[in-house]
Amino acid sequence: MDPFAGRTAIAGAGMTELTRRSGRSVLSLAREAALAACSAAGLEPTAVDGVVQYSMYDDSVQAEALGAVIGARDLSYVMDFAQGGQSAAHMVAHAAMAVACGFAKNVLVFRAMNGRSGVRIGQRAAVGGGTEFRYPLGFVAYPQVAAMWARRYMIETGATELDFGAIAIAQRRWAERNPRAVLREPLTEEGYLASRPVAEPFRLPDCTTEVDGAAAVLVTSVERARDLALTPAVISSAAWATHGFDLDMGSSLRYDDYLRNFSGHLAGPLWKRAGLGPEDVDYAEVYDCFTGALALNMEGLGLCAPGTAGTFAREGHTSPGGKLPTNTHGGLLAEGYVHGMNTVTEAVWQMQGLGGERQVPKNDVAVVSSGAYLSGSAIVLTKDR
Amino acid sequence: MSPSAIPSTAPPLPVPERDRDSAPFWDALREHRLRLQSCDACERVRFPAMSRCPYCVAPEHRWRELSGRGRIYSWIVVRQAFRPEFAAEVPYALVTVDLEEGVRVVGRMDDVDSPAFDLAVVAAYVDHPEWTELRFEEMAA
Structure with a gap:
């Protein structure tokens, strides 16, 4: 039996509102999202004994600082992970490993940032050893x-800019709701x-829209x-991959x-760890910092054939009412x-x-991915029966 | 962005922060030559410069002089300056080029309309006060 699959669950999720200028500290945003996740799950925040967070360019607050402001005084598992979009599913996996191995019982995972009014990731010169070869050329930012x-994707697949446009258009239909x-x-x-x-x-x-805000989930055993308030979203699988890395992510x-x-x-x-395949997925929440990244992620996960993500979106499959609702928050x-x-x-x-106005009709199996190019992570969630 | 919108206080263009691994690359560009590391063990040429071969991990290498000729693998046209120091530079093209010797490098092209897939290009050298930039231009027919 797999030591990881199906042993833990996300019991609740919370977010702040998203703004272009929060006027608040990052810690305050983190606290609001964390308390919302605990409240949704029906768990007293003092019962939290693990906190996990990720950040880029030191734009967040330490996991332990969140513990201090929600009354979780004694922590037995913490993680501060200094990576970007690769991280979210991987941090959930970390929390799940901590729970599955008995290091902690209730682990909060959060991302909090004044991503618009504070540190704007998309405009930062990327860090790492390859920067000296790119930055002086004006090859500066992750977009x-x-x-x-994306251009290479077009060359190899024959996709056009309108294929990227179809992805943006489909996701906007969800955002309307x-x-x-x-x-x-x-x-x-x-x-x-x-x-x-x-x-x-x-x-x-x-391109993604930078905002101020925070999001958090609570991971515990199934x-x-x-015994908590909501249907557990069982963590049925997780994986990370790095491929082709040399000096930095750019x-x-x-x-x-x-x-x-x-x-x-x-x-x-x-998929092997989950005992499921892409054909079993009811809805997909797939990392989309850029339309081009969404295409590679959909195709890489096997949700549509290589080179077809734009067509798949244009045909309505990812939109409300489609056969594979994708990025149902607008991404x-x-x-x-x-x-x-x-x-x-x-x-x-x-x-x-x-899901409110955007609730998908069938919600037994979901795949969530995090990351865009050289490295990233994913989890499979299944509804507890 | 029109040039007139650029404040006179725009920060200067960055200068490469060379290190021990990369110094011979930048020194060669200063002499208008393109030299990259070639692994003694597997003979693959690599870019960017690093202390070990990313293909076979061997440390031994020599600095090989390259032809500067290659073909465009991918390209972008930068229309928005992501940092204020590049506000006066936009629009500009960035091209990734597969050089004849089997290594991919990146550089700018001056004409934003000329990049195309598989276009044959050749290295050019642009002298800045403190360093020399590898740029590409379309190869004459």
Whole structure:
């Protein structure tokens, strides 16, 4: 029997509102999201004995600091992980490992950031050893790295900019139904084509929208989750993959297959551990800092065939009423960039029947992925029976 | 962004922060030559510079002079300056180029309309006050 699969669950999820200027400290945002997750689950915050968080460019607060402000005074598991969009599913997996191994009983996982009014990740010069070769050229920011991948995707698959546009348009349909989303205006093909070019082939709607806010989930054992308030979202699998890394996450010059990002490398172990396959998925919450990343993640996880993510979106399969509802909060593209942690909270809410106007009709199996290119993670959630 | 919108206080363009592994690369560019590390064990040429071969992990290498000729693998056109120091530079093209010697590098191209898949390009060298940049231009027919 797999020592990990199916032993832990997410019992509750919480978020703050998403704004362009919170006027609050990151710790205050983290606290609100964490208390919301505990409250949803019906767990006293003092019962939390583990805290896990991730950050980039030192833009967050320490896990232990959150414990201090929610009354969780004695912690037996903590983790501060200094990576970006790769992290969310992996941090859930860490919390789940801690619980499954008995290091802690109730672990909060959070991401909190003043991502718009404070440290803007998309405008930072990437850190790491390859920067000296890119930064002086003006190859500075992650959207440019992503656009370079996207152009190669177009070359190899014959996809056009309108395929990326179809992804942005489909996700905006979900955001229209999400009061928390920062971009709720419908997006049309004409509107997409008329939007401002950022780093061609990307336009503004191809890129995530930076926000201030926080998201958190509570991980515990399946048994304890059953005694709490909501349907447990059982963590049936988790996986991480790094492939083709050399000096830093922006340095992908040696990458061998631009059609296959990290998700194509973790899909095998992910599905095997779950005892499920992509065909079993009812809805997908898939990392989408850029439309091009969403395409690679959908295809890598096996949710659609290589080179077809744009067509798949254009045919309506990922939209409300489609056969594979995807990024039902509008994604990072339209709800906002809480660095993929809001992708996890949305998956949990949908499984617990808390999706409101955007509730998916079938919610037994979900896949959640985190990350874009060289490395990333994913989890499979299944509704407790 | 129009040039007139750029404040006169725009920060200067960055200078490469060279290290022990990369110094020969930057020194060669200063002489308008393109030299990259070639692994003594597996003979693969690598970029960016690093102390061990990323293919076989061997430390021994020599600095090999390359032709500077290659073909475009991918490219972007930067229309928005993500940092204020590049506000006066946009728009500009960035191209990844597969050099004849089997290594992929990145550089700018001046003409944002010229990059195309598989376009044959050749290295050019742009001298800045403190360093020299590897740039690419379309190879003459």
